[in-house]
Amino acid sequence: MRDMANTTAGKKLRTRQMSMLRMRPYIQAAFLLLWAAPLGWFSAQLGRWGRSMPSCVFHCYYAGGNYCPAASLSCPIGITAQLVALGALPLLAIGAMLVTGALVGSLVCGWACPFGFLQDLLAKIPVPKLRLPQWTAAGRYLVLAVLVLALPYAFGLMGTPYDQQEATICRWCPAGALEAGVPLTIQGLLDGRPELMVSPKKAIIIALFLLGSMFIHRPWCRMLCPLGGLLALFNRVSVFHLWFKKTACTSCNTCRGRCSIGVNVDQSLNSPRCIRCMECTTCGAMLPGLAKQEASETL
Amino acid sequence: MKIHKISQPPIDPDSRPSEKRGPWRGLQLALAGLVLLILGAKASHTIWVGGSNRNVSQSELVRTVTANEVRRPLPGQAATQLAPMDPQQDSGQADCPT
Numbered sequence: 001m002r003d004m005a006n007t008t009a010g011k012k013l014r015t016r017q018m019s020m021l022r023m024r025p026y027i028q029a030a031f032l033l034l035w036a037a038p039l040g041w042f043s044a045q046l047g048r049w050g051r052s053m054p055s056c057v058f059h060c061y062y063a064g065g066n067y068c069p070a071a072s073l074s075c076p077i078g079i080t081a082q083l084v085a086l087g088a089l090p091l092l093a094i095g096a097m098l099v100t101g102a103l104v105g106s107l108v109c110g111w112a113c114p115f116g117f118l119q120d121l122l123a124k125i126p127v128p129k130l131r132l133p134q135w136t137a138a139g140r141y142l143v144l145a146v147l148v149l150a151l152p153y154a155f156g157l158m159g160t161p162y163d164q165q166e167a168t169i170c171r172w173c174p175a176g177a178l179e180a181g182v183p184l185t186i187q188g189l190l191d192g193r194p195e196l197m198v199s200p201k202k203a204i205i206i207a208l209f210l211l212g213s214m215f216i217h218r219p220w221c222r223m224l225c226p227l228g229g230l231l232a233l234f235n236r237v238s239v240f241h242l243w244f245k246k247t248a249c250t251s252c253n254t255c256r257g258r259c260s261i262g263v264n265v266d267q268s269l270n271s272p273r274c275i276r277c278m279e280c281t282t283c284g285a286m287l288p289g290l291a292k293q294e295a296s297e298t299l
Numbered sequence: 300m301k302i303h304k305i306s307q308p309p310i311d312p313d314s315r316p317s318e319k320r321g322p323w324r325g326l327q328l329a330l331a332g333l334v335l336l337i338l339g340a341k342a343s344h345t346i347w348v349g350g351s352n353r354n355v356s357q358s359e360l361v362r363t364v365t366a367n368e369v370r371r372p373l374p375g376q377a378a379t380q381l382a383p384m385d386p387q388q389d390s391g392q393a394d395c396p397t
Binding site for chain 1: 312315324325326329333357360365368
């Protein structure tokens with residue numbers, strides 16, 4: 001049975017997986033243009049509709065006249081926090097996250113998220129990489145519970161509007177600092193208003209994020225991203241999933257070696273810590289769900 | 300990306316579950332998400348914007364919070380309907396919350 005890995009079918013499968021993985025940076029770049037079109041081109045095309053809809057990835061949102069020019073849709077986490085501060089149930093944002101999670105789980109993290117793409121690019125810088133303990137993944141749910149839900153609601157109830165609250169996800173979010181602060185500064189320069197749109201606090205956050213991403217694979221995704229944490233909860237039930245094909249496994253440990261997140265792929269492929277980059281599928285023994293079963297597998 | 304072999308106990312393929320599953324549970328959850336999207340599109344909220352209480356749909360609310368100063372409704376004040384094409388919605392007075 002183990003010889004299946006070395007058959008023509010097994011080699012074809014590995015080649016196909018490698019080709020798909022080679023396309024990943026280009027697919028991420030294509031999504032980057034969709035979510036954060038330069039100079040707000042996409043936001044202009046989407047117009048009022050775009051501003052009314054939360055997206056399914058982590059990025060800053062379009063904010064009217066004082067807008068973040070790179071955003072085409074709205075950040076689902078920011079929208080959730082805003083509506084919770086107003087005492088409203090964010091059904092649109094929850095629905096968008098539920099549909100996305102139920103269909104693909106955290107696949108958007110590995111293939112579509114612009115912020116994840118930036119971290120992947122920074123991780124390519126050849127410096128030593130630090131490992132993170134598994135318990136740090138719980139930080140995502142802490143951020144969700146405190147900065148997205150509890151504090152905005154509590155301060156909103158006390159009459160403090162969301163944009164005046166300091167302890168919210170938007171005030172501390174590096175995505176907002178990068179995707180809003182930097183383009184707004186550039187736009188200001190182009191408009192003849194040389195004004196730094198990034199506060200000292202945000203500048204420190206940006207610096208920490210950029211530095212952290214060089215030495216740790218996807219630090220934001222693994223430790224702090226509330227959206228990734230939510231979507232990853234669906235990994236065990238989503239339509240798209242990864243599965244293990246034992247006839248193709250030769251116990252080479254390639255799957256564990258290629259996982260940059262530190263998921264124990266030998267124990268659980270659909271872990272809530274997984275970003276579904278699918279690097280572990282290189283060997284051909286881990287496959288995307290709904291993958292066509294080869295006829296030789298029935299032998 | 301260079302492959303790094305990690306010295307760990309080898310995987311025993313025979314004892315490892317395949318984790319293959321059907322799509323039905325995911326599809327049911329996706330359907331629930333669609334229902335929430337529809338309910339969200341129909342939901343109505345009362346907020347303070349542009350100096351008075353207004354009734355807005357949730358999609359308008361999503362757009363409004365990113366464009367204007369929005370507050371919880373003032374008690375004791377009647378709410379008027381905010382028309383979708385109301386120019387006050389694009390006053391752009393809001394401070395960016397980032």
